Amino acid sequence: MGHGLEIANNRVGIIDYRLTDANGRVLDSSAGRGAMAYLHGHGNVIPGLEKGLEGKQAGDRFKLVVAPADGYGEKTGPGPQEVPKEAFPANVRLTKGNRFEAEGSDGKKVVLWITKVEAGRVWVDTAHPLAGKTLYFDVEVKEVREANREELEHGHAHGMHGAHH
Numbered sequence: 787m788g789h790g791l792e793i794a795n796n797r798v799g800i801i802d803y804r805l806t807d808a809n810g811r812v813l814d815s816s817a818g819r820g821a822m823a824y825l826h827g828h829g830n831v832i833p834g835l836e837k838g839l840e841g842k843q844a845g846d847r848f849k850l851v852v853a854p855a856d857g858y859g860e861k862t863g864p865g866p867q868e869v870p871k872e873a874f875p876a877n878v879r880l881t882k883g884n885r886f887e888a889e890g891s892d893g894k895k896v897v898l899w900i901t902k903v904e905a906g907r908v909w910v911d912t913a914h915p916l917a918g919k920t921l922y923f924d925v926e927v928k929e930v931r932e933a934n935r936e937e938l939e940h941g942h943a944h945g946m947h948g949a950h951h
């Protein structure tokens with residue numbers, strides 16, 4: 787165990803992580819991208835991960851199993867639907883995993899995820915791609931620091947050293 791700052795609300799946690807599904811398939815990882823800095827207590831990471839990180843210190847390494855309810859939610863809605871390419875706003879990049887906002891039939895904004903792009907055809911879903919999945923995290927805390935004033939105003943971390951974006 788380390789003996790530095792503990793992760794708590796309004797502090798920045800800097801973590802390396804690997805996320806796998808129940809079959810050990812890697813869904814996401816900080817490897818190659820560098821450690822991720824996030825502002826604790828502001829909902830910038832999924833609730834299950836935020837809860838698991840509470841009180842941890844630099845040097846702590848642990849595994850975490852997160853149920854869908856504490857992750858990206860249960861899978862709801864009709865499932866992936868094909869949408870004609872012409873229906874997308876010009877500024878939306880048609881890449882699997884991208885999210886964008888659209889207007890629903892009731893005029894309300896809905897968030898849609900692109901779940902499949904194949905041979906010029908595009909499928910979207912209202913559910914997050916990881917909804918309904920139990921998530922297996924392997925986490926290592928690299929550093930914990932106080933957030934600066936600007937980060938607190940913005941509600942998110944500004945990277946490893948708090949530099950402005």
Ligand code: ZN
Binds near residue numbers: 937
């Ligand atoms: Zn900012």
